[in-house]
Amino acid sequence: MRRPGRGEQAVRNNEAILVAAREIFLADPRAPVAAVAERAKVGIGALYRRYPGKEDLLRTLCHDGLKTFIAEAEQAALEPDDWTAFATFLRGVVQADVHSLTVHLAGTFTPTEQMNADAELAADLAAGLIERARPHLRADIEAADITLLLEMCAAVRLPDAARTGELRDRCLTVLLDGLRTAGPLPGPPPRVLELNWRWLST
């Protein structure tokens, strides 16, 4: 079912804009919309035809990331070995770079109802994986700690995306090994509200 000419271009643009937006906004969350259009090799008009405004584009991007997170969690949950499931989950999420989106774009748009629901689902799935892995984890690790660790991995960032992935995997390995040791951790674990501050209005 091949779409010829203009129609074909339109379909390609749909994709190209999202890919470009991801690259641009991951590199700089405050980048101008025009930069996305340029990267996508598309006129600004073509972009605004699809998204009523910048905020909608950001929202879509972030929601996509959330869906990826959920998909990774569901995928990893299929793994029978508890620790492997947990590690696979973390590696998948880190490689997908989901948290860069979340961390950088949080607060730049108001989430939809659907996004909130998905976020809750995502949290539940993650909690399940962590619970399964708990026997292998140091005693005082909580789910909220994992969020923090994921954000830490997202902080590893180079101009070269592929290399960034390699280095993140390297860092994540150190973290994972650190999660299995026995000693106590200092201070109380993060509370949910402490992790969600980016979303608080204003």
Added chain:
Amino acid sequence: MRRPGRGEQAVRNNEAILVAAREIFLADPRAPVAAVAERAKVGIGALYRRYPGKEDLLRTLCHDGLKTFIAEAEQAALEPDDWTAFATFLRGVVQADVHSLTVHLAGTFTPTEQMNADAELAADLAAGLIERARPHLRADIEAADITLLLEMCAAVRLPDAARTGELRDRCLTVLLDGLRTAGPLPGPPPRVLELNWRWLST
């Protein structure tokens, strides 16, 4: 040796501006200069009397961070136990939040010759501490890896500075434990040029 009146205020402002600038620019590297003045309870004029332009302020701030880094390294090096020296160094640097400055402000100004020299000294001091700790570290850790781990800790950030410090310590503990385990790490370690890309001109 008390300085009365205007002179007293001037001295206080010197400090107030730097403290305010640190807080403001750590929270948002692109914050307007006016925000610093407001936070410091100082007129913009008072600020521009001291720094010819925004870039000079940022440079000063970053250079101060570099000096802090050096001081922490020298301080930690006094510790006789190799591992304790290493851990003390990392905890000190993380608590001082040096890397937030580096990571966020890199590229917003051109470094002075003195800064480059200090940066080299800092690298040497850090390398010395890492070398001392090497017997306790997993085999394939390199100095450049430590830079990355410090940047990761800097990514932990909350509105409340004190709480941020607590959580960073928590995360750093996981990392430190991960650094002592035995397994191999995936991928090649970061190269120096990969870590310095933020400084490359435009």
Added chain:
DNA sequence: GCGGAACGGAACGAAGTATTCCGCTCCGAT
């Protein structure tokens, strides 16, 4: 050929912000 869907990108207007400028205040010396 025609109509309209889709495009590209110039132009517009609202913000935001680095820096300048100037009138005012207060200290210290004469």
Added chain:
DNA sequence: ATCGGAGCGGAATACTTCGTTCCGTTCCGC
């Protein structure tokens, strides 16, 4: 008392930077 000027505050200036709109053009499908 008075005066000079160091230091201050913050309004005004002069741009720059975007988000968004608009319109002429292109290209299919009929």
